[in-house]
Amino acid sequence: xxxxxxxxxxxxxxxxxxxxxxxxxxxxxxxxxxxxxxxxxxxxxxxxxxxxxxxxxxxxxxxxxxxxxxxxxxxxxxxxxxxxxxxxxxxxxxxx
Amino acid sequence: xxxxxxxxxxxxxxxxxxxxxxxxxxxxxxxxxxxxxxxxxxxxxxxxxxxxxxxxxxxxxxxxxxxxxxxxxxxxxxxxxxxxxxxxxxxxxxxxxxxxxxxxxxxxxxxxxxxxxxxxxxxxxxxxxxxxxxxxxxxxxxxxxxxxxxxxxxxxxxxxxxxxxxxxxxxxxxxxxxxxxxxxxxxxxxxxxxxxxxxxxxxxxxxxxxxxxxxxxxxxxxxxxxxxxxxxxxxxxxxxxxxxxxxxxxxxxxxxxxxxxxxxxxxxxxxxxxxxxxxxxxxxxxxxxxxxxxxxxxxxxxxxxxxxxxxxxxxxxxxxxxxxxxxxxxxxxxxxxxxxxxxxxxxxxxxxxxxxxxxxxxxxxxxxxxxxxxxxxxxxxxxxxxxxxxxxxxxxxxxxxxxxxxxxxxxxxxxxxxxxxxxxxxxxxxxxxxxxxxxxxxxxxxxxx
Numbered sequence: 198x199x200x201x202x203x204x205x206x207x208x209x210x211x212x213x214x215x216x217x218x219x220x221x222x223x224x225x226x227x228x229x230x231x232x233x234x235x236x237x238x239x240x241x242x243x244x245x246x247x248x249x250x251x252x253x254x255x256x257x258x259x260x261x262x263x264x265x266x267x268x269x270x271x272x273x274x275x276x277x278x279x280x281x282x283x284x285x286x287x288x289x290x291x292x293x
Numbered sequence: 294x295x296x297x298x299x300x301x302x303x304x305x306x307x308x309x310x311x312x313x314x315x316x317x318x319x320x321x322x323x324x325x326x327x328x329x330x331x332x333x334x335x336x337x338x339x340x341x342x343x344x345x346x347x348x349x350x351x352x353x354x355x356x357x358x359x360x361x362x363x364x365x366x367x368x369x370x371x372x373x374x375x376x377x378x379x380x381x382x383x384x385x386x387x388x389x390x391x392x393x394x395x396x397x398x399x400x401x402x403x404x405x406x407x408x409x410x411x412x413x414x415x416x417x418x419x420x421x422x423x424x425x426x427x428x429x430x431x432x433x434x435x436x437x438x439x440x441x442x443x444x445x446x447x448x449x450x451x452x453x454x455x456x457x458x459x460x461x462x463x464x465x466x467x468x469x470x471x472x473x474x475x476x477x478x479x480x481x482x483x484x485x486x487x488x489x490x491x492x493x494x495x496x497x498x499x500x501x502x503x504x505x506x507x508x509x510x511x512x513x514x515x516x517x518x519x520x521x522x523x524x525x526x527x528x529x530x531x532x533x534x535x536x537x538x539x540x541x542x543x544x545x546x547x548x549x550x551x552x553x554x555x556x557x558x559x560x561x562x563x564x565x566x567x568x569x570x571x572x573x574x575x576x577x578x579x580x581x582x583x584x585x586x587x588x589x590x591x592x593x594x595x596x597x598x599x600x601x602x603x604x605x606x607x608x609x610x611x612x613x614x615x616x617x618x619x620x621x622x623x624x625x626x627x628x629x630x631x632x633x634x635x636x637x638x639x640x641x642x643x644x645x646x647x648x649x650x651x652x653x654x655x656x657x658x659x660x661x662x663x664x665x666x667x668x669x670x671x672x673x674x675x676x677x678x679x680x681x682x683x684x685x686x687x688x689x690x691x692x693x694x695x696x697x698x699x700x701x702x703x704x705x706x707x708x709x710x711x712x713x714x715x716x717x718x719x720x721x722x723x724x725x726x727x728x729x730x731x732x733x734x735x736x737x738x739x740x741x742x
Contacts, residue, residue, distance in 0.1 A: 201300055231297050242297045254359055273304065275361035282542040283303055284295040286610075 206270025318489035331383030371405035404494035457671030482681030509544035537607030563617030564608030570711035577630025589640025620653025626713035
């Protein structure tokens with residue numbers, strides 16, 4: 198299962214390291230990373246695959262949310278299918 | 294693959310522009326629950342709803358968490374109860390069972406305390422309709438709708454006359470809460486069978502056993518997108534179409550996934566722009582963004598017509614099956630821009646009626662003085678229903694004659710239902726017309742065979 202992790206907040210040292218460590222510890226593979234500064238906010242987008250993770254989606258989301266709160270950034274994880282649906286005319290299958 | 298900007302766009306739509314899926318509505322057929330015994334019918338209805346919808350709320354919540362888009366309401370619609378209870382005459386017992394099931398499952402609304410009387414009423418259907426005030430006063434989640442006309446059958450004026458009184462009685466029985474019972478009662482022309490929206494949802498007789506219908510929302514998303522359009526109206530329409538496509542795609546995804554998890558068929562996505570009373574979630578503000586000083590002024594009907602059309606064009610390609618009411622909703626109490634229009638005197642009932650000729654529903658969630666006569670209420674309904682019948686579209690009336698209150702005062706409902714400034718209305722008597730009864734024949738252009 199593929200998902201998009203987005204990290205939005207004030208830029209700070211080590212945030213990429215912290216998020217990628219957390220993902221590694223949950224056995225989630227990062228397939229792509231991009232980052233930009235948008236309207237003074239640091240924005241990191243990661244495409245991840247959580248098929249190998251033992252945790253359920255809700256648990257992963259909870260852990261990331263906690264990590265975000267501890268570091269004063271917003272971290273969301275959403276299934277890739279929502280972005281496929283909204284931004285591509287041709288989608289493979291509208292399925293989560 | 295999509296860009297980071299597109300991902301951020303989606304996140305912003307949810308966090309700043311109130312994008313949501315308004316409802317997952319699970320339609321449940323109750324035909325297999327019909328018996329001639331009140332108790333047995335009630336037991337079968339309760340068991341079927343509890344079995345089919347037991348996971349609806351959890352599944353809705355799960356999907357919402359996974360895609361990161363709120364799913365505001367989880368609802369159930371059922372086969373019109375006038376059909377299910379006709380053999381046992383057990384509608385008053387059934388209403389309690391429906392309310393109990395709705396509360397136990399934890400859904401927001403259950404629709405289908407309904408009757409289809411567009412040509413004539415049977416004696417039992419008349420008895421059923423007269424029970425509506427009591428049913429709505431005794432429950433909080435049950436919604437009722439009556440279809441009083443179709444383009445094919447004409448307008449059942451006997452039913453419209455009856456509904457004027459039923460609405461007044463409902464207002465009286467729920468007078469302690471600003472006549473809120475009337476907010477759960479809709480009078481339709483050309484009612485659709487797959488509507489996910491309340492208060493008018495019921496599962497039509499042509500539908501399957503269990504079916505998921507989804508209603509999307511996002512007036513704030515459309516307004517925000519339009520803020521960056523400086524071009525002419527063709528460009529405005531194009532922008533609305535593209536935005537509607539994205540919004541509706543979310544609905545399609547949710548409909549597919551919810552039906553899979555609920556083991557129900559995928560019904561339709563209702564291509565709707567449904568406002569809520571919060572700032573930034575208003576259909577009226579879209580019209581103002583297009584270029585009106587205030588909703589209700591001249592230009593309102595034209596801009597609304599364009600908005601409604603563009604929403605359908607964008608949405609129709611986004612999903613495999615569209616239906617329901619599909620279009621922009623203009624409920625007065627549920628839209629902050631509409632409320633302001635009424636408060637300033639810019640938006641009148643007459644203009645609202647004109648607006649309904651070009652958009653999806655009808656005269657919705659508007660409050661009138663409590664002393665409005667039953668005949669005037671019936672005539673308001675008759676006018677609106679005529680627009681639907683002649684234009685071969687669905688129209689509806691959801692009017693609240695707020696008991697004990699006058700024009701200029703407010704009815705406060707709270708939540709999604711919002712607050713309604715009470716309109717000053719024309720009270721010239723239509724009593725002779727309404728008391729004639731009978732049926733207004735179907736219009737000439739309904740004979741297409």
